Amino acid sequence: MSHEASRESLAALTLGAMGVVYGDIGTSPLYTMKEVFNPASGIPLDAIHLIGAVSVIFWGLMMVVTLKYVLLILRADNRGEGGIMALTALASNAIGTDPHKRLILLLLGVFGAALFYGDSVITPAISVLSAVEGLEVVTPALKPYVLPICSAVLVVLFAMQRFGTSLVGKLFGPVIMVWFGVLAAVGTLEIIQQPAILAALNPLNALRFLSAQGWHMFVALGAIVLAFTGAEALYADMGHFGKHPIQFAWGGLVLPALTINYMGQGALLMRDPSALENPFYRLFPDAWLIPAVVLATLATVIASQAVISGAYSMTKQAVQLGLLPRMEVHFTSAKEMGQIYMPEVNWLLLAAVLLAVVGFGSSSAMAAAYGIAVTVTMLITTLLTFFVIRNGWRYPLPVAMAATAVFLTLDVLLVVSCSLKFFQGGWFPLALGAAIFVVMATWRRGRELLIESIRSGDPELLPFIEGLSADSVHRVQRTAVYAVANAGTVPQALMHNLKHNQVLHERNLILTVVFHEVPWIPFEERVQVETLAPGFWRVQVNYGFKNTPDIPKALELCAAHGLPINLFETSYFLSREIIVPTKGTGMAHWREALFALMSRNSGSVAGFFHLPNNCVIELGTRVQI
Structure with missing residues (x-):
C-alpha cells in the first residue's frame, strides 16, 4: 500500500x-x-x-x-x-x-x-x-x-x-x-x-x-x-x-x-x-x-x-x-x-x-x-x-x-x-529590473544605516538593565515584549515607557527576529532564550525565507527553554522609526529620500508578525541617517 x-x-x-x-x-x-x-x-x-x-x-x-x-x-x-x-x-x-x-x-x-x-x-x-x-x-x-x-x-x-x-x-x-x-x-x-x-x-x-x-x-x-x-x-x-x-x-x-x-x-x-x-x-x-x-x-x-x-x-x-x-x-x-x-x-x-x-x-x-x-x-x-x-x-x-x-x-x-x-x-525589462534592483539595494543599505544610527545613539542594554534592577521602578504584573532590530542596545520603546509612564513590566523580553538564508528553520531551532538580568530575557526567533513569521506561536516555544509565557497577559511594544534624510555620509540624498518614503509606506509590523491588534503599543522616534 x-x-x-x-x-x-x-x-x-x-x-x-x-x-x-x-x-x-x-x-x-x-x-x-x-x-x-x-x-x-x-x-x-x-x-x-x-x-x-x-x-x-x-x-x-x-x-x-x-x-x-x-x-x-x-x-x-x-x-x-x-x-x-x-x-x-x-x-x-x-x-x-x-x-x-x-x-x-x-x-x-x-x-x-x-x-x-x-x-x-x-x-x-x-x-x-x-x-x-x-x-x-x-x-x-x-x-x-x-x-x-x-x-x-x-x-x-x-x-x-x-x-x-x-x-x-x-x-x-x-x-x-x-x-x-x-x-x-x-x-x-x-x-x-x-x-x-x-x-x-x-x-x-x-x-x-x-x-x-x-x-x-x-x-x-x-x-x-x-x-x-x-x-x-x-x-x-x-x-x-x-x-x-x-x-x-x-x-x-x-x-x-x-x-x-x-x-x-x-x-x-x-x-x-x-x-x-x-x-x-x-x-x-x-x-x-x-x-x-x-x-x-x-x-x-x-x-x-x-x-x-x-x-x-x-x-x-x-x-x-x-x-x-x-x-x-x-x-x-x-x-x-x-x-x-x-x-x-x-x-x-x-x-x-x-x-x-x-x-x-x-x-x-x-x-x-x-x-x-x-x-x-x-x-x-x-x-x-x-x-x-x-x-x-x-x-x-x-x-x-x-x-x-x-x-x-x-x-x-x-x-x-x-x-x-x-x-x-529589450530595454524595457532591463530598465524595469534595474529600477527594482535600485529599490532593493536602497532598502537594504538604508536598513543598515538605520541600525547603525540607532546603535550609536542608544545606550548599551546590559549596563542599563543591570542598573534598573537595583532601582525602585514601579513594576506591573504583565509581560512586555520589545521587538528590536539590534539586541545590544536599549529599545526605544522601553526608554519611552520608562520616561513617560515611569513603569516597568515584571517580565521583559528583548525580542529579535532573524531571517536566515535557508528556506526553512525547524521548530526545535526556532527560538533561543538567554537570561540577561532579573526580569529581563533576550529572545531570538529564527525563520527561513519560506517560513511565515508568527511571533505569538514562536513565544509558546519559550516554555521548553524555561520561560513559560502567558500570551493573554502579554503586551507588544514596537518602535516606529520616522526617517529623516540628511546630506553627508551614508547614501546619496535621493536614495535616503526614497528609503524614507518606503519606510513610511511599509506594511504594519504587527500584521507582518501576526501580533494581536489589541495588545500592540507603537511608539515613534525620529532617526537621522
Whole structure:
C-alpha cells in the first residue's frame, strides 16, 4: 500500500508540475517560429534553413533545458527549495565568510531576482496577446478587437488573484496535458506530410545553420531563444513539486510534444510558405481554429498564473531577506502555505502588463523585449551554480569548470544575441529590473544605516538593565515584549515607557527576529532564550525565507527553554522609526529620500508578525541617517 500511495503521489505531483512549471515554455510555440522567420530577421524561408532552425531549437532544448536545468541545476536544492534566491543563499554559504565574495554573489542574485519581475510583466503580456491574435487568423475583421480582448482577459486574471489559485490549480495540470497532446497531434499530421523535416534531429544541421549565418547568427539566436523562455520555472518551482516529478514531466511529455510541434511548424512552412503569417494556428483545420484559440488562451492564462504566483513568492522571500519593505500578505489556502496573494504586487504588475500590451501592440513587437531578461537570469544562474559545485559540493576546479563552461558559453551567446534587440524593446525589462534592483539595494543599505544610527545613539542594554534592577521602578504584573532590530542596545520603546509612564513590566523580553538564508528553520531551532538580568530575557526567533513569521506561536516555544509565557497577559511594544534624510555620509540624498518614503509606506509590523491588534503599543522616534 505504501508503494502504491507513493506512486499515486508521484503521479499527482507530475500532473501538477505539468500545469504550473511548464505553462510558460509550453506556450512558446505560439510565437517562436513566426519570429525566427520574420522578414526583418533576414533568414530565407526555404527547406535548408527551416530544417536548420528547427534543429537549433531542438538541440537548444536538449542543452539548455534538459542538460543544464533538468539534470544539473535541479540538483542544487536549498533544503528542497529552488529558485534564484535559494541558489544565491546556497552559493553565498558555500564560499564561506569572505564578505567581498558574499556581497558580489548577493548582488548577482538580487539582480537576477529583479529581472524576474521583468519576466513577470512580459510573460502574461506576450502569452495572452499571442493567443488572442489567433482571432486574426479566423477573420481579419476581428483584428481591432485583439488588444481590448487581451486587456480584458488580463484584468480578469489579475482581479481573480485575491480568491487564490487552489481551485483553478486543480484544472491546471489536465488543461496543460490536453494542450501538449494537441501540440503533438497537429505537429505529427504535418510531419507525416513532409517527413524531410526529421533531418532536424541531426545536430550537424544545427551547426551548419549557425555557421552559415556568420555574424547574422546572433540575429537568428535572438529569435530562437524564445523557445527556451520558461526554463527558469523548472528550478524556481522545485520546492512545490520536487525534482523527480519535474524531470518525469519533461522527459515523458513536454519535450516530445514541443519537439513534434516545432517540427510540424517547420514541415508546414516547407509545404506552404504563406503560413508564416501565423504558423502555429495554420497547423489547425479551419473548423478547429476557434477551439484552438480558446485552448491557447487557457494555456497562456495558466502560464501567466504561474509567473504571477512566482512574483508573490519572490517578493515574500525578498521581504524576509531584508531586500524590500514589509507588504501585506494574504494566505489564500488553509492547507498550502505557499499560496499567497499580495495586493500591492498584484496591481503594480497589472498596470505594468497593460502598459506593455498597449505600448508594444503586438506579440511580434513584444518578442524583442522578451528574451534579454530571461537570458541574463540564465547566465546568473549558471555563475551561481559554479560556486555551488566548486565550494558547496567540493568538486575539483577542472570538474566544476567543465560542468558549467559549456552552459556559460551558451548563455553568453544568447545574452549577446538578445542584446541586439535592445533598442527594439529589450530595454524595457532591463530598465524595469534595474529600477527594482535600485529599490532593493536602497532598502537594504538604508536598513543598515538605520541600525547603525540607532546603535550609536542608544545606550548599551546590559549596563542599563543591570542598573534598573537595583532601582525602585514601579513594576506591573504583565509581560512586555520589545521587538528590536539590534539586541545590544536599549529599545526605544522601553526608554519611552520608562520616561513617560515611569513603569516597568515584571517580565521583559528583548525580542529579535532573524531571517536566515535557508528556506526553512525547524521548530526545535526556532527560538533561543538567554537570561540577561532579573526580569529581563533576550529572545531570538529564527525563520527561513519560506517560513511565515508568527511571533505569538514562536513565544509558546519559550516554555521548553524555561520561560513559560502567558500570551493573554502579554503586551507588544514596537518602535516606529520616522526617517529623516540628511546630506553627508551614508547614501546619496535621493536614495535616503526614497528609503524614507518606503519606510513610511511599509506594511504594519504587527500584521507582518501576526501580533494581536489589541495588545500592540507603537511608539515613534525620529532617526537621522
